[in-house]
Amino acid sequence: MSEAVHLDDIAAALLMRIIAQSPESELVGAVLPNGTYQLGDSIVSGKRHVTGMVPGNSIATAHNHPGGNPDFSADDVENADQIQRTAYLGAGQNPALAELRRYDPGFTETYRGQDGKKRSHGEAVLAQFPMDEFRAYLMRKLLDRAADDPRGLMR
Numbered sequence: 001m002s003e004a005v006h007l008d009d010i011a012a013a014l015l016m017r018i019i020a021q022s023p024e025s026e027l028v029g030a031v032l033p034n035g036t037y038q039l040g041d042s043i044v045s046g047k048r049h050v051t052g053m054v055p056g057n058s059i060a061t062a063h064n065h066p067g068g069n070p071d072f073s074a075d076d077v078e079n080a081d082q083i084q085r086t087a088y089l090g091a092g093q094n095p096a097l098a099e100l101r102r103y104d105p106g107f108t109e110t111y112r113g114q115d116g117k118k119r120s121h122g123e124a125v126l127a128q129f130p131m132d133e134f135r136a137y138l139m140r141k142l143l144d145r146a147a148d149d150p151r152g153l154m155r
């Protein structure tokens with residue numbers, strides 16, 4: 001259980017970075033086996049959504065839904081099922097207020113849309129607030145400074 005909570009914490013930080021960097025378009029990222037994370041490519045459309053845009057050794061994927069839809073789409077569920085990795089979703093354009101959801105292939109409940117394809121509401125993620133990513137976001141947003149600027153948040 002503590003391991004799952006830890007993965008949620010990492011994913012919450014990754015999603016904050018994703019939304020901070022790409023609030024108006026979908027972007028995918030991956031959690032790596034050593035607990036770090038990295039951004040992948042922008043999501044253009046359709047099936048290539050997540051598969052093939054993250055390293056093969058990733059242990060989880062994350063992407064954002066700028067429009068605010070908190071459900072995992074048919075493509076999202078299909079991709080997660082195909083690569084058998086936990087998928088995270090951040091809905092909304094505000095990195096600090098986005099709704100975070102989690103989908104675990106084979107565990108999380110799914111439903112069928114009118115087209116017969118599986119979708120999922122996912123499960124709510126209760127994670128530690130990613131303070132370092134939030135600080136980096138504020139540095140860029142408010143002060144136009146790099147995350148490692150020695151002046152920090154001071155004027």
Ligand SMILES: [Zn+2]
Pocket residue numbers: 063064065072073076
């Ligand atoms: Zn999606």
